[in-house]
Amino acid sequence: MTTPWERSQKRLTDLLSDLAVFGLNAEEAVELRGLLPDGWDDGFDLLDQTAAGCCLAMGIDVTAPLPYALRERISADAKRMMGYEPR
Amino acid sequence: MPWALRSLTGKVSRDRLAVEWETDFRPLLTFARALGLPRDTVLCQTILQRVAAGDTSAVDDCLAQYGALVWSLARRHSATYADAEDAVQEAFLGIWQGAAKFDPEKGSETTFITMIVRRRLIDRHRKRGRQVETASLESQPVALQENHTERVAISEEATLVRKRMASLRPAERQVLELAISEGMSHSEIAESTSMPLGTVKTHARRGLIRLREMLEADSVTRLTEAKT
Numbered sequence: 608m609t610t611p612w613e614r615s616q617k618r619l620t621d622l623l624s625d626l627a628v629f630g631l632n633a634e635e636a637v638e639l640r641g642l643l644p645d646g647w648d649d650g651f652d653l654l655d656q657t658a659a660g661c662c663l664a665m666g667i668d669v670t671a672p673l674p675y676a677l678r679e680r681i682s683a684d685a686k687r688m689m690g691y692e693p694r
Numbered sequence: 695m696p697w698a699l700r701s702l703t704g705k706v707s708r709d710r711l712a713v714e715w716e717t718d719f720r721p722l723l724t725f726a727r728a729l730g731l732p733r734d735t736v737l738c739q740t741i742l743q744r745v746a747a748g749d750t751s752a753v754d755d756c757l758a759q760y761g762a763l764v765w766s767l768a769r770r771h772s773a774t775y776a777d778a779e780d781a782v783q784e785a786f787l788g789i790w791q792g793a794a795k796f797d798p799e800k801g802s803e804t805t806f807i808t809m810i811v812r813r814r815l816i817d818r819h820r821k822r823g824r825q826v827e828t829a830s831l832e833s834q835p836v837a838l839q840e841n842h843t844e845r846v847a848i849s850e851e852a853t854l855v856r857k858r859m860a861s862l863r864p865a866e867r868q869v870l871e872l873a874i875s876e877g878m879s880h881s882e883i884a885e886s887t888s889m890p891l892g893t894v895k896t897h898a899r900r901g902l903i904r905l906r907e908m909l910e911a912d913s914v915t916r917l918t919e920a921k922t
Contacts, residue, residue, distance in 0.1 A: 624899040628873045629880055630816035656801050657906045658874055659808035662767075663852035664859060665875040671769070673761030677779055681786045685753040688790060 615642055620654075627658040728920045740803050746794035756789065760807050764789075767808070771815040771877045781818055785811040802851050812874075819877065858908045866901030869894055 609617070622639040625631060631639060741759060744752035764785050765778070772778035788810045796806045859867055868887065872878045880898070884891045 620903065621895075621899055624902050625895065628870065628898045628902060630813075630820050632820070653906055653910075654902055655809050655813070656805060657855070657902055657909060659805045659812055660801075660851050660855035660909070661859065661870055661874045661902075661905070662808055662812060663805065664856035665871060667763060667766050669762040669766050671762065671765060673757065673765040673782065674779075677782060678757050678761055681783055682753055682757055684783075685786065685790050686750045689748055689750055689753070 618642060623652050623654050627652065627654040728917075740796065740798055742789075742793040742796040742803055742806065743798075745790060746796070753790075757786075760789075760804070763804070763807065764811050767811050767815060771819055781815060784818065785814045788814045805851050815877075854909065854912060855905065858905055858912070861908065862901050862904060863897075865889075866897045866904070869897040870901045870905075873898055 619639070619642040622631065622635060622642065625635065626639065739747075741752050741756045745756060764782055768778045768781040768785060772781050789807055792806075792810050796803065859870070862870070869883055869889075872883045872886070873880070878886070880891055880894045883889070883894045887894070889897070
């Protein structure tokens with residue numbers, strides 16, 4: 608027989624797994640927020656890290672470089688965001 | 695040493711060793727901890743820590759180091775070339791905003807960046823409700839770069855994950871592969887494998903949790919080995 612606390616922990620783990628693998632719909636995201644303990648960093652869970660590790664482990668073709676123009680645009684935007692002013 | 699050491703430059707200033715390590719300096723932190731040194735004895739700066747500190751040169755380093763990785767992930771999850779370009783811009787914005795949260799003791803920079811990018815791509819995919827179509831992108835011409843090198847070091851962590859994935863049950867591995875590598879939703883997986891939707895979710899959850907447990911056990915073993 609499981610206690611309500613055990614059930615909520617199980618549900619929390621299920622939602623964190625779903626988030627890491629498939630993402631959540633709006634309803635599930637609200638439910639997750641309600642189950643997360645206070646002060647929980649909205650950053651990344653260990654399960655997210657595992658899913659990212661899986662993604663890398665399955666192999667990623669990195670032979671195509673980021674297109675140069677796009678890269679320059681991203682760089683300029685980032686530096687502007689960081690308050691950098693080119694001379 | 696279980697972790698590959700790629701590039702290490704260091705200088706001693708007073709009693710502190712300042713080290714810049716390209717992606718993964720956990721072996722050094724583990725070594726320092728095994729020696730009983732306080733954490734701040736070793737001052738390490740990754741690209742993301744430099745971004746978080748406002749070092750604008752780190753932006754270009756990050757693009758050089760991880761641009762191809764992010765581009766590859768974005769193309770895999772985008773229907774068109776323009777969509778992939780937008781996705782990459784969103785992903786890098788997420789990287790700049792999340793840089794301060796990176797903790798090198800918890801994982802490699804490559805894995806952290808992959809986490810951010812995946813989360814952004816999944817959210818984007820859900821919002822648009824699109825099917826993942828990569829075939830059309832594979833034939834798109836890619837602008838060649840000059841004087842820029844693209845280099846992505848697939849982390850040692852990924853090698854360990856690959857090894858551990860082999861220990862999963864076939865159905866768990868299949869669901870994780872379809873979801874993570876192919877970007878399929880649970881309903882798409884259910885349709886293509888003829889598994890009930892609930893079973894797909896259960897396999898994904900169990901597989902991921904079992905993998906996490908195996909990796910945590912590996913991590914404890916590595917720490918114990920470093921201490922002895």
